[in-house]
Amino acid sequence: MLLEGLHLPLTTPFYSDGHLNLRKLEHNVASYSKTPVAGVAVLSRHGEPTMLSDEETRQVLKAAIEAAADEKVMLAGVSRDSVLETMALADHAAALSYDAALVGAPSFLRAGLSAKQRRELLTYFQAVADRSAIPLVLDSTSIPVEMITELASHPRIIGLIDSNTTSERIAKLKQGTGSVKHEVTATSIFAAVTGRMLARQEAATMLSADMLVGDGTAVAVSAPALKTVKTRTKVVGFQILAGSTGTMLDALLAGAVGAMPAFAACAPQACYEVFAAWKDGDRGLAEEKQERLRAAAKYLEEEVGIAAIKYGCDLNGYFGGTPRLPLLPPSGEDRTQIESLLQGLRN
Secondary structure, eight states: OOOOEEEEEOOOOBOTTSOBOHHHHHHHHHHHTTSSOSEEEETOGGGOGGGSOHHHHHHHHHHHHHHSOTTSEEEEEOOOSSHHHHHHHHHHHHHTTOSEEEEOOOTTSSSSOOHHHHHHHHHHHHHHHHHOSSOEEEEOSOSOHHHHHHHTTSTTEEEEEESOOOHHHHHHHHHHTTTOOEEEEEETTSOBOOHHHHHHHHHHTOEEEEEOTTTOOEEEEEOOOOOOOOEEEEEEOSEEEEOOSTTHHHHHHHTOOEEOOGGGGTOHHHHHHHHHHHHTTOHHHHHHHHHHHHHHHIIIIIIIOHHHHHHHHHHTTSOOOOOOTTSOOOOHHHHHHHHHHTTTOOO
16 A cells, blocks of 8 residues: 555544544544545544544444545554454454554553563564554554564565654664565556545446336446546555654655654644645755744644644634543643644644
8 A cells, every 4th residue: 555645643523521423523534535635544543542442443443434535545543452452453444445554552562661572562563464454554653663674574564654753763764674665556646546446446347237117127237437547556665654743844855755743633734735845846845834834733742732633623624622531621821822823724
C-alpha cells in the first residue's frame, strides 16, 4: 500500500454523557473525504483508543470505513497488549476492507526496556505481522532504530509513523532499511489505489440478471458504468510518516514520504499545504506554510493535547466535542488561546 501524502488521525466523538457518537464520526469522515488528504487513520493513538471497549472499537472501525471515500487509504488502529487480541481486531479490520493496520507497542513495553523486554516487543510485532491479512504500519515513538530496521525486513510491515522524526533518526532509518523494497499498486498519477477502489471496479464489470414478469426469462443487464481506474505498479521502500506537525517539513526533507500529525484533524488543509509545497519542490513556500503552523500546533498538540485538537475541530467545521473522562475539556483560558492561534488557519 502506498502511504505517500498527508494522513489524518481521526478523533473519536462522544456525546456529552460520554457515550460513543457514531453519527458525528460518520459526518467527520465524510467531510474529511472531501479534503486533499491521502488517507484517514481510525483509532490511532490520537483517537482515544484505550478509552473504548472492544465492541465500541469494532463499531468505530465499521462506521468510519463505510463513510469514507473509496480513494482514501484507510488505516485501522488495532493495538492491544496481547498478540491474540490485536490479531482479532486486525482480522476485523481486514474483513471491513481496511488497507493497513496501525500497531503500536503494548502499554507495558514502551520505555526503559530491558534486553528481555526488547525481545518481547520484537516478538509482539513479528507475531502480529506473521498472521495479519493486511499490511502493518508501526505507530510508536518508543521503538529503537535497530529494532525498526529489523522489523522493516518483514514483508508485511510497510511503514512507520513516528513523532520522533529528527533528521538524524530518519537518516539512520533510511540507511538501515535501504534494501527494503515493496511493489505497490498506484494510479496513473502515482496516487494510492485502495482495495475498495479495485472492488468497486470489479463489481461494475459484473452482469446482473433480472427476471421478466410473465415467462420467467432471465435477461442480462449491465451494471452502471463507473470510471475505470488505470493502475500501474511502483516500487517503494520502507515508508516513514512524520507524526509531529512541528517537524513535518524537516522529516519530509530528510526522507519521509508523508505525515500524520494530530493537528491535521482540525486543520487538514493547512497541513496539506506544507506537503504540497514540498512535493512541488518549493522549499521557500513549504517553510512559510510550516512556520504558520508551528505555534498553534505546539500549543494544541504538546501543551494541551487531544482535548485541544477536538476543540479546534469544533472551530473548523468538524465535530470535536469533549474527550472521554478522565480526560478533561480545555479550560476557558485554553479555549481563548486556541481560538487566537487558529484565527488564520480555518479550513
